[in-house]
């Protein structure tokens with residue numbers, strides 16, 4: 001059966017509408033899934049205008065189940081509490097509200113079984129903060145509204161390599177104090193479970209150090225000796241397939257030998273992954289009861305409206321979420337089965 005995918009435009013001030021338009025202008029994408037666009041109609045039309053593409057879509061009735069016809073996306077014309085017109089190329093509370101409300105609607109529809117997974121174009125985290133998200137990022141907001149009952153975190157994937165992070169959207173000065181046995185084990189388990197769900201039968205996972213050259217026996221920091229090394233040993237004893245720890249500056253040279261790399265902070269993984277393939281990188285929101293994917297790149301305000309945003313990463317995100325949505329779903333916690341929280 002074709003997966004049914006809810007698709008949202010993300011931040012209307014950025015390149016999201018343009019890249020979604022370009023994604024859906026590809027006939028093979030419209031054929032590969034039943035697509036429910038959760039989007040303001042004016043923003044979708046604007047995205048098509050900027051991208052210089054057009055495709056046919058039908059309209060869903062609010063509250064009604066969409067009736068999918070082959071190759072024709074269904075649009076749920078929805079903007080939540082946001083009010084057009086949207087300012088462009090700048091983070092605003094209105095744009096952040098639009099992003100959050102459309103994501104919430106897409107999540108509700110997916111939890112309710114109308115769709116099997118969701119994909120969204122980039123949002124702007126400052127806009128989310130202006131809109132009052134109440135969390136550091138959308139991952140923790142998703143965890144709340146979906147009542148995720150275990151560890152959650154961003155997982156990035158590119159060309160078959162996956163990464164998870166022990167810390168994510170926190171100031172760099174706080175990273176060291178957040179590197180604990182519990183958080184390292186969570187990051188290992190999160191990516192291990194995601195790999196299994198993605199069909200990797202025997203995942204191999206490498207763990208990264210924090211300090212230059214793994215701290216050189218404590219000369220440049222003790223996190224490796226005190227926490228990371230012993231936790232890697234413990235993970236192995238628990239039966240998790242981990243190797244390492246390896247210094248951050250060379251761990252990605254081993255990318256072909258492993259399926260996943262656990263990094264200690266955001267940019268350890270993201271710089272490497274974005275250099276390896278900026279236009280193919282995907283972020284999966286790990287630990288959620290439903291599949292959620294988005295491009296690893298952001299809102300690209302500097303190229304808004306120019307019609308030159310690359311479609312590659314949202315194409316990859318769409319492909320990843322289709323694969324995850326086609327796999328048998330781990331049972332959602334009872335609390336998340338009927339409604340979205342909050």
Ligand SMILES: NC(=O)C1=CN([C@@H]2O[C@H](COP(=O)(O)OP(=O)(O)OC[C@H]3O[C@@H](n4cnc5c(N)ncnc54)[C@H](O)[C@@H]3O)[C@@H](O)[C@H]2O)C=CC1
Nearest residue numbers: 122123124125126294295296297298299300302303309310
């Ligand atoms: N999927 C998502 O929701 C993501 C959202 N973000 C958010 O996006 C916002 C902006 O982040 P930045 O650090 O400025 O990164 P960015 O990825 O938006 O921009 C970095 C550079 O890459 C270029 N770029 C980005 N996407 C492109 C595309 N598809 N085609 C061609 N060039 C592209 C931009 O023009 C810019 O020069 C932040 O609020 C960040 O949190 C960041 C990553 C992922």
Ligand SMILES: NCC(=O)COP(=O)(O)O
Nearest residue numbers: 123138154270283294296
């Ligand atoms: N929405 C996903 C996202 O923003 C991932 O971006 P980042 O983790 O690279 O900041």
